[in-house]
Amino acid sequence: MAKSEKKPKSENELTWQEVECGGIATEPGSARGYKTGDWRSRKPTYDFSKCIKCAICQTYCPDAAIWPNKEGNYEADMFYCKGCGICAQECPTKVITMAEEKE
Amino acid sequence: MSKKAGMEVSLAISEVVKMVDTDVIAAYPITPQTHIVEHLAELVANGELDAEYVPVESEHSAMSACLGASATGARTFTATAGQGLELMHEVVYVAASMRLPIVMAVANRALSSPLSVWGDHSDVMAVRDTGWIQIFVENGQEAVDNTLCAFRMAEDPRVLLPVMVHLDGFHLSHMVEPMIFPEEQEVKEFLPPLQYPLPLNPAKPVSMGDFGPPAIFTEAKWSQEINLEKSKAVILEVWDKFAKKFGRQYKPIETYRCEDADTLLMTMGSYSETAMGAIDNLREKGQKIGLFRLRLWRPFPFEELREVAGSAKNLIVLDRAISFGGPGGPVVSEIRNALYPLEKKPKVVGFVGGLGGRDISPEDFEAIIRRGMEISKKGSDREFEIYGVRE
Numbered sequence: 312m313a314k315s316e317k318k319p320k321s322e323n324e325l326t327w328q329e330v331e332c333g334g335i336a337t338e339p340g341s342a343r344g345y346k347t348g349d350w351r352s353r354k355p356t357y358d359f360s361k362c363i364k365c366a367i368c369q370t371y372c373p374d375a376a377i378w379p380n381k382e383g384n385y386e387a388d389m390f391y392c393k394g395c396g397i398c399a400q401e402c403p404t405k406v407i408t409m410a411e412e413k414e
Numbered sequence: 415m416s417k418k419a420g421m422e423v424s425l426a427i428s429e430v431v432k433m434v435d436t437d438v439i440a441a442y443p444i445t446p447q448t449h450i451v452e453h454l455a456e457l458v459a460n461g462e463l464d465a466e467y468v469p470v471e472s473e474h475s476a477m478s479a480c481l482g483a484s485a486t487g488a489r490t491f492t493a494t495a496g497q498g499l500e501l502m503h504e505v506v507y508v509a510a511s512m513r514l515p516i517v518m519a520v521a522n523r524a525l526s527s528p529l530s531v532w533g534d535h536s537d538v539m540a541v542r543d544t545g546w547i548q549i550f551v552e553n554g555q556e557a558v559d560n561t562l563c564a565f566r567m568a569e570d571p572r573v574l575l576p577v578m579v580h581l582d583g584f585h586l587s588h589m590v591e592p593m594i595f596p597e598e599q600e601v602k603e604f605l606p607p608l609q610y611p612l613p614l615n616p617a618k619p620v621s622m623g624d625f626g627p628p629a630i631f632t633e634a635k636w637s638q639e640i641n642l643e644k645s646k647a648v649i650l651e652v653w654d655k656f657a658k659k660f661g662r663q664y665k666p667i668e669t670y671r672c673e674d675a676d677t678l679l680m681t682m683g684s685y686s687e688t689a690m691g692a693i694d695n696l697r698e699k700g701q702k703i704g705l706f707r708l709r710l711w712r713p714f715p716f717e718e719l720r721e722v723a724g725s726a727k728n729l730i731v732l733d734r735a736i737s738f739g740g741p742g743g744p745v746v747s748e749i750r751n752a753l754y755p756l757e758k759k760p761k762v763v764g765f766v767g768g769l770g771g772r773d774i775s776p777e778d779f780e781a782i783i784r785r786g787m788e789i790s791k792k793g794s795d796r797e798f799e800i801y802g803v804r805e
Contacts, residue, residue, distance in 0.1 A: 322630035333513030
């Protein structure tokens, strides 16, 4: 779920002539291509042995960036995760620890 | 064949809005524009105009509703004045930056305080930077003609920018004048249906007014600026087309007896017609004086101004608005700026007058000119002059 799709030219690349009339965005759902993951300074790290798949972290995530992975454990999509730490705060079994983002 | 009718200029504007089959009107009444919106409400209520009339709760809502309507591709009109234009201020910028072809009549009114319902240009000057095309009219015929032209300019696919038609509150809005109105067929020929290129449409969804981070904001603004500058060519084209069809030619700067003038007076709006009386009187006394009026305020007609005023010795500018603690007259400061690059340019003297509905007679204009020429010669210890204040 929530895979990062092929993006149109980002806002860092468009020239003034390429800006659509009135700044109108013609591609629906283009916000999906906006890499909010770039905003992070901390990231969630996981000990899935404790995960009870309750989905409380997904419910609390303000960005809807948490989705079940292949094993059914809830994991943040790093393309969007802003590192707010709410999931770590709310997880009842303390699966999640926020660590410094090294990138 | 066009028909001549005598009526109040406000009502004439409403009639034009009806003739162009406006789709949506969202407006709030405010003196001295009330007759425009009241008459439109009547025309919609009695079925003469098939439009959606939204009686909003404030001017802020009026412009907001107009944005939404125009965004769906509807031909949209509103009107306001003074405090009303200020109340919608933040949305006025959005109409232009979102490139929505809204037409708005502004019955120019003084900004409070003190509370004044009477005319001056302070409301206009407060929206200088908003990105709208702005045109001044001086009499009823010009109001009729330029309201029609405004739709044509705004909706041109090369423009797609909102247009303000400025008319002096009371001095023009409440005048009863004979005016020639176009026939329905002529209007249809002159003004094609609006075809907004990317309207809000569930079948082809778009997002409008999106968030713009620092990385893109400059580009968005430059795109807006270049479009406003380029719109001048279309404005001139529309005026030429109008002249060909209806026989009345409008220009960015209108001149009166400027040909051999060494002193020029500059005015904007209906007071210009009174100033012409002063020019005639002074010409009779042998003075080489002329008058020019700025009809196109935005985009500013730099070329035409330099051509008309560049070779004069003295230029006296009358501002009907005051920019406190600064240049005094907003218009004179722009005139000086426009003339600055010229090697040879006139001495420019700025007067602020006609505030809050204060009349200026031909004799007053003569006094302004006399004092202006005195200042040109001897200088002044003030940055600008005020005319007619009781001391």
